Amino acid sequence: MDVTTILILLLVGAIATYFSGDKLASKVALFFSVATLGVSLYLLNEFSKGETINYLGEWMEYPKVYLALQADGLSMLMVLLTTALTPIIIFSSLGNTYSNAKSFYALVLFMSFAMTGTFLAVDGLLYYIFWELALIPIYFIALIWGNGDADKRKKAVVKFFIYTLAGSLFMLVAFAYLYQKTNNFLLGDFFNLRLSATEQFWIFAAFFLAYAIKIPLIPFHTWQAKVYQKAPTVGTMLLSGIMLKMGLYSVIRWQIQIAPQAAKTLMPYLIGLSIAGVIYGSIIALRQKDLKKLLAYSSLAHVGLIAAGCYTLTLDGLNGAVYQMIAHGFVIVGLFFVAEIIHRRYETREISAMGGIRSQSPKFTSLFMILVLASVALPGTYNFVGEFTVLYSLSQVNIWFAVFGGTTIILGAYYMLKMFQNVMLGETNTKVFASITTNEIITLVIIIAFLLFFGLYPKPITDLVNPAIKDILIHINR
């Protein structure tokens, strides 16, 4: 068994979901996503035993494209993130009913398929194909099942699509350029290229555009908040939980490895930009009136920090970035689910229309509180491990980076607590807040359990990622 099983399973799942009909769709999708999680856990086991689970097959002769799927610790972790979050996301959506559910869940699984592929591919074009493929389902999910005014939604979603596509097309040019030097797209062969500084710069820039838009870094983030707001929550979760990580993962896997010299030269500016994003996102989140938008900007701040970690090019920075990716993936999914839970009951995302929920639903409040605390990286949650490692690595580069990056500790607490206060606390709300269902509790508890467990005992993840990152660093410092 190798990693293709995951992909095939997801693809088959998508097709099966489509043909299972609207009523069964969610269950079939859930079944397949759980099965995929099982398979990927099994593969993790194989992987940790040292078995090879990579796959290398021929695909195209011209252009020379291999079906090269390789799982090192990093990829494996990202795949697990995807396959773990997908069932959670699907499970969380069981409380909603969607028109044309079969297409909806098929698209969700298909997106999961594409994202998994992105994390596994080590052939440039294959990777690019997966990368783009992931965009199409989310486009439709946001477009068709999104909320809010249709015209505005369209505008936001189309902007998102074109914008991200625009970025990635430049990446394609970079790949084309590399291709005509190596005559294939294998990552390994790209390493062996002796690219001049100028070449590296331009290739780095092309990749950067793609990733900066996807991650997003300021000032390329303008698509984010609106799409998060307009997309259905499942879409938002997929976007924020996994898809953003595609960009960050790619930075580590492709950008800094192919053009390390450029990365080193540009490092201060990149970190500076990322940290500016942290501060900008945090500040703008302070006064958001829409819950999902606020979470979107908090996401912007967090990914900024992760990106800063990636661009430090140090072991700690990369490790921390990966930890933080995982942590952020879980916590943001949880938070968006919280927004959804409230929306199910209050039919609103306006923060001002909420408040006073705590006295009605203490359980929900506690779970939400823990997520908020995880989001502000309270020690004991996995987010802290990530944030600490990243900030530490930043401090090793330049202490000021850590100081400014560290403002997220303060500002993050500020806007998250403010949000929590306005959403949950205060005089009991006149609107009845129906008590939280078991499904909802299960979803949140799984997420929280994950975050707390690895917050105290991050060693398994560390052991998985560390060797992979060390390999990557060897390439960077070649």
Place this chain on the structure above:
Amino acid sequence: MSAILIIFYVLAAITLSTAFLTIYSKNPIHSAIYLVICFFSIAGHYLLFNAQFLAIVHIIVYSGAIMILFLFTIMLMNLNKEDEVHKPRITRLGAIVVFCVLSAVLITIFINSKTIVGDYDTTGEDFQSIKKLGKILLNEYMVPFEFASVLLLVAMIGTVLLSKKEKTNK
């Protein structure tokens, strides 16, 4: 200056001026007649080249067939009135400018190019008799020759198609 040269110049003058008058005259019928003259003068050129067959064919096809078609159409549309509206002045001016530029450019290029000096080949062999043309046409050029029939067939079907009245119910 030999007679032939004089004939050439005369013919050339006729060709160019009638061509110009074709365009310039306001009455379409006049245009058509100028065009016929133009075609005849071109036939004269062919004769100068000693391409008699071509000259005959030219006269038959152009002056005989095509021009008749034109005239017929003009008559059909009753266009002999001088209701011709000229294009706006700017357009006409533009046309003149473009004409001048284009001819100037092309002629400049040809003048600047390597002039052909020396004798022209005269092999003395027959290369343009009817016999020779026929042989070439039906041997080497058999395929295009046949293919040209497809062309004419298409044109024929097309003309029919465009003019045929449809039966509205089948």
Place this chain on the structure above:
Amino acid sequence: MQTLIAISALGVFCLLAEIFNLRKALVPVTIVGLLAILGITLNLWSIDSSIDEQYKSMIVFDKFSAGFSSLFIILTIFLIALSHDVYKDHQTKISDFITIKVFLLAGAVAMVSFSNLSMFFIGIEILSIALYILAASKRLDLKSNEAGMKYFLMGSFASGIILFGICLIYGATGYFDVAEIYALSQGAGLPIWFPIGITLMIIGMLFKIAAVPFHFWAPDVYEGSPAITTALMSTLAKVVAMATLYKLLSGLTVGLTYNFEIIIVIVSIASMTVGNIMALRQKNVKRMLAFSGISHAGFMLMALLSLTNAASTLLYYTSAYALAGMASFAVIIYVTKNKDNEDIINFNGLGKTNPLLAAVLTASLLSMAGIPIFSGFFAKFMLFTQTIKAEYLVVVIAGVINSIISVGYYFKLILAMYTKEATEEKQATPFVYYAVGVISIVLNIIIGLYPSLVTNLIN
């Protein structure tokens, strides 16, 4: 040669069919006939000794021509399959239409397999005249007349220029035979007539593929023509012209001069940009696709920058483009069948009323936009790679920017299908639209997944 003869014979058969009142059987028989011809063509290609000595001086049926001919035949099959439903109210004319299309195919095949400029010239004239007729074929519709007239006037003007070009080439070399001209062009000492002749011919072909600044006819003609003719023009005719242009350039000259490449670069960038930008604000789908076609012409022109080895890429690109175009036109013809215009509004709610056709149209538009797994993506990618190799990065950048712009208008249509409410009830859909749409998009995806199916045909 056999292909050409067979196609012509099929055309004659179609003519005769009407006489013998075989109208009902006409379309199926023609399709079967074309399939057989496709078989012959592929067979010829596989044995590779297909160079028919007897007609060598006129027709060379090599891999290039076999590859493109096969593509043309496939496209014609689709078009003729669609004809059945489109012309069902014009039973008296159906055989004429089909005959013209078959002959048009003959012209097209001649254009990619000529070895003598006379064949090229007659081929292009058959193609053009057939198109003039088809464009104007709705004789009572002023728009169609206008389209035919515009196309005819400009087309014959372009023919004059091509003819002038041929004449100058002949004057410079004394031959119409491509091989001889190629041999002579390698040596020095040709008069300046030769490059001018080549240039004029290329300009004529640029007109046919609707490259800027010779593109103005395209949107008007596409819009005015009957939808099925537009489909023909935007898929078959454009592909034929492009293949011919490539064949002319690679067949007649050793390599382009630097200055000429600059011209190609400028025309290519201009075509992409103008086509895409103009397409943004179009309401009429046919017109939009016309501009999209202009931009694709710009993309295809990139292939001329690496003249020696771009044949397979060009075939791939044209196949991808034409198949996507065919799929989209199958849907467009269906949607606008009983409408008096082709505005985007007509597509509202198609995603709900007819999900399959909506999916087909979406896929074809995505392919044209260059989204992966659809062959349009690989096509663009191959072109980019080759152009980068030829060191014209600037064209690639322009191409990328234009790809981005193009998404803007392709998605306008997709948005209309999926987010707007339908204006009318679902109508019965003849099977043929599904067949054509689905088959062509599936072919598109298949060659997307296995590009070597196409690229190996020539290389």
Place this chain on the structure above:
Amino acid sequence: MENSLVLLLLLTPFVGFLFNVFFGKKISRNVSGTIGTIAVVVSFAMSIFFFMQLNQTGKVIQVKLFDWITVSNFKLDFGILLDQLSLLWLLFVTGIGSLIHLYSISYMHDDENLHKFFAYLNLFIFFMITLVIGSNLLVMFIGWEGVGLCSYLLIGFWHKNQDYNDAAKKAFIMNRIGDLGFLIGIFIIASLFTTLDFVELKEIVLGGTNSGNALLSVATLCLFIGATGKSAQLPLYTWLPDAMAGPTPVSALIHAATMVTAGIFMITRMNFLFDLTPYIQEIIAVVGALTALVAASIGLLQNDIKKVLAYSTVSQLGLMFLALGLGAYNVAVFHVITHAFFKACLFLGSGSVIHALHGEQDMRKMGGLRKVMPITFATMLISTLAISGIFPFAGFWSKDEILLVAFQNHHIAFAKVLWVVASIASIMTAFYMFRLMYLTFFREFRGTEEQKHHLHESPSLITFPLIVLAALATIGGAINLPGSNWLNHFLEPILVTKYEHHALGTQEYMLMAVALAGAIIGIGWAYSKYIKQAFVPKEDSAITGFSKTIYNKYYVDEFYTFLIVKPLNGLSNFFRTTLEPALGKVVYGFGTVANGLSNQGRKLQTGSIGLYLFAFVIGVCAIIIYLFLAQNIA
């Protein structure tokens, strides 16, 4: 065995927390409270056990539980260190904690969320223990943030009141500012020494010569910033008075006795580093002294009984920092302990009063409670005497030592000034504490008739802790009486700079007398004003002039709002309403430009064949000219 006992010490409160979270609602209120209390008592018992053990064997206990975070050049264990310092803290944390839990059973009896209250309290104890016994800076940081969290939860315990929530949020965020400093300090230390473990760190620092390192100063400064946040020093002290929004036991436990002393604990822990950076020590001393003065002066005019105590806490903490800054860590620790006793007692006493008055906290509406609440009065009086520094109560000894150290310091040039400042602060303390006492317990009752009717002494569950604490406040000074100096000896292994033992000379006695005199002056001042002149503080609106400035806490909160919060919100609004759409427009701009071009371009497509042909011919001309003429000319 030892490990499991350590775990028992650490985890019992956590188990109590879990129990109350999951089952608290289902069991009766008393059971819930009792379990919460027992959980802490168990920890207290364990602390005593370990304390005894340490006293007997002198062996420091180190336990490594598991690997935690791994960073490139070092590993962080989740480890536990039980040495003199941590045990000392454990003792009074769990000890006072137990008492306050006990107190809370009664105090919070009527609250619907009683089980939650105990859950939070237990959680707090858990985190506090973590903070104290962590073997490295990062584990300490867990506790550090954890107690902050509990503080947040408990301040906002009555969550329906948004003002309380604001106060809770403010406390958390202010703490976070300090936490960032702390974290940065940790980073610097980690990069300097590649370890965060206290024991290793100490060895490395003592082994090497790092005294000149500028980065080290930055590190200690950052740590100190962390401490100012948690221990409410200038400029981050404003959260503490607001934190009084929480239930009174919380104020007593968290915001007086334990959590706020974490900063002192941390600095004492890291004393070997601070000793190397004298400049930072000076800063600490100055900040401490200033805090003591400023807070005391604000305390002079407050009318809310808990606010007075809060400012008093800030002020006392300032004194402790002064001691820290002067290098007298043991003195600071001494004061921490005595302060824990009497301040907890004072808070609990005020809680008893508030309880009796059904939530009334304004001293202007109290008075004459002496008779109805004798136990409360007596215990509070003892504590007030202690805090005022009256011989022989605990506060006298500890405060006197601080003043002594300040007076005798030779390292800092302006130590005498600090002594003066601290003395003034002490006088003020005596004044406002007795002002509190007079206003609350003496003269006649000023509240409503209904309140008067219900006045009663608190139940024994409330008075018992008061009595115990009052007793401790009385005799607490014994642990470090001049002469025996038990505490100093006990802490010797922890501190690098050895405390100089000198015999009590004339100077020392003089200073004691001065301090005592100061306290008595303060008391007398209060007596004359509030008993003799029977002065009752004016209504808020009637306060004018400088008094108003003081009453409004020097407008520091407003100043911060103006300086930080407002600009931040303004910036946020600016970003949200202006910059963000503008950025969006830039992206849309491309679309707009393209669409605009498209609209213009469409005008070119006029439909006129003539124009099209023109374009055609011009194109031909251009290409031919470019290819065949331009080249020739060039």
Place this chain on the structure above:
Amino acid sequence: MNNILDIVGIENYIFLSVLLFCIGVFGVLYRRNAIIVFMSIEIMLNAVNLLFVAFSTYHQDAEGQVFVFFSMAVAAAEVAVGLAILVSIFRNLGSIDIANLKNLKG
């Protein structure tokens, strides 16, 4: 018979043809009457035909003249189709002014 080009020179024929061709182009641009535009195009084709014959003589090669036949066939076919379209327009529009054909634009 002597080669006529010895006397006249190929350049003169080129110039003549070019001028004639350009007059054709000029006509296309200058007139709005579709029929005259057709005629202009015919002039262009004839200019090329003339040049073909000249080159044919120049090379002493019959192929040029053969090509002229094809060219004539094409011209005839074009005129037939063109006039058919023209008639059809005339029927619908009542005019053959190409400036009136502006329904398709934008």
